[in-house]
Amino acid sequence: MPLSTVDPKPALLVVDLQKSIVGLGVxxxxxxxxxxxxxxxxxxxxxxxxxxxNVEASPDGRxxxxxAGGGARMAGEALDFAAELGQVESDLVVTxxxxxxxxxTSLEDLLTERGVTQVxxxxxxxxxxxxxxxxxxxxxxxxxxxxxDAMADRDxxxxxxxxxxxxxxFTETATTEQVLAQL
Amino acid sequence: MPLTTVDPKPALIVIDLQAAIAPYAAASVxxxxxxLATAFREQGHTVVLVNVDGGAPGRTEENPEGGTHKLPPxxxxxxxxxxATDSDIKVTKSTWGAFGSTDLHxxLQALGITQVxxxxxxxxxxxxxxAREAHTLGYHVVVVPDAMGDLTTEAHDAAVSLVFPxxxxxxxxxxxxxxxxxxx
Numbered sequence: 529m530p531l532s533t534v535d536p537k538p539a540l541l542v543v544d545l546q547k548s549i550v551g552l553g554v555x556x557x558x559x560x561x562x563x564x565x566x567x568x569x570x571x572x573x574x575x576x577x578x579x580x581x582n583v584e585a586s587p588d589g590r591x592x593x594x595x596a597g598g599g600a601r602m603a604g605e606a607l608d609f610a611a612e613l614g615q616v617e618s619d620l621v622v623t624x625x626x627x628x629x630x631x632x633t634s635l636e637d638l639l640t641e642r643g644v645t646q647v648x649x650x651x652x653x654x655x656x657x658x659x660x661x662x663x664x665x666x667x668x669x670x671x672x673x674x675x676x677d678a679m680a681d682r683d684x685x686x687x688x689x690x691x692x693x694x695x696x697x698f699t700e701t702a703t704t705e706q707v708l709a710q711l
Numbered sequence: 712m713p714l715t716t717v718d719p720k721p722a723l724i725v726i727d728l729q730a731a732i733a734p735y736a737a738a739s740v741x742x743x744x745x746x747l748a749t750a751f752r753e754q755g756h757t758v759v760l761v762n763v764d765g766g767a768p769g770r771t772e773e774n775p776e777g778g779t780h781k782l783p784p785x786x787x788x789x790x791x792x793x794x795a796t797d798s799d800i801k802v803t804k805s806t807w808g809a810f811g812s813t814d815l816h817x818x819l820q821a822l823g824i825t826q827v828x829x830x831x832x833x834x835x836x837x838x839x840x841x842a843r844e845a846h847t848l849g850y851h852v853v854v855v856p857d858a859m860g861d862l863t864t865e866a867h868d869a870a871v872s873l874v875f876p877x878x879x880x881x882x883x884x885x886x887x888x889x890x891x892x893x894x895x
Contacts, residue, residue: 628847
């Protein structure tokens with residue numbers, strides 16, 4: 529299903545393409561970084577906001593995957609963005625402490641101050657930071673577009689299921705080429 | 712992986728078991744919610760009954776024109792089987808998750824709640840978004856799949872196998888009831 533509309537004020541959110549995550553070897557990382565870089569360039573050229581998002585922590589709650597609880601903490605160079613993104617001074621930077629980029633950060637204010645009504649989301653991992661950021665954006669009233677060839681997950685079942693079954697419920701999905709063509 | 716701990720201050724959060732939505736849930740799901748709500752109340756623990764009166768406005772592939780699609784008041788009435796009492800917390804949400812569009816977090820914080828047990832419908836929508844939000848807000852999250860239902864088995868199973876183990880502990884209704892009894 530193609531992207532229906534580009535709002536007058538869109539923004540690009542690039543999730544967790546930081547050195548420590550790009551270096552994990554998630555299948556598809558190279559393409560995700562390259563497509564994100566192409567989108568970043570196009571959004572910058574059009575004068576639209578771009579937000580580079582990195583992560584420094586995860587929540588403390590107990591889970592089956594982490595029965596004792598206690599979240600991860602990251603600092604220093606691990607948070608630096610991949611060089612391929614070509615970060616420039618005018619890029620907005622948001623550091624998040626949970627999976628989603630909105631909770632506990634200034635992201636919503638940064639977007640609403642600029643009149644943004646639609647967010648395009650890319651990054652790693654599809655089922656974690658990307659999906660959570662999209663759910664948060666949708667709940668906050670934004671139109672959300674997910675760029676399917678600019679996101680990856682190490683779990684191939686999650687990647688497939690989230691792209692085909694989950695994201696269509698609360699986003700419009702499009703490829704990098706479709707977004708570049710309509711921008 | 713079983714439920715490891717019941718915190719001293721847990722709360723049960725029941726999602727969207729209301730007139731327009733509960734019919735999608737199997738009879739056993741309704742029954743398990745009744746069982747859990749009764750067990751929480753008997754221990755003096757907090758029960759939160761959540762209903763929904765519309766959705767987020769964004770355009771999506773399933774809602775291409777966007778818009779909140781408000782529900783008529785009769786569609787939002789909680790089902791009798793929940794046995795709502797005056798001491799239950801009731802919140803009405805207008806998004807998928809129960810925290811984003813309500814003051815539920817403030818109410819739970821005021822009570823010192825540190826752990827939430829999430830049930831209701833739909834597994835992959837209201838229940839999952841609520842569990843995700845609770846995890847993000849720093850609660851310990853327990854999800855109870857046999858007290859949840861979804862429009863498709865596939866969606867239910869994917870949430871249970873791919874999503875919940877990463878953000879919460881997964882338990883059955885009888886495991887939860889047993890753990891609450893031991894805590895008392």
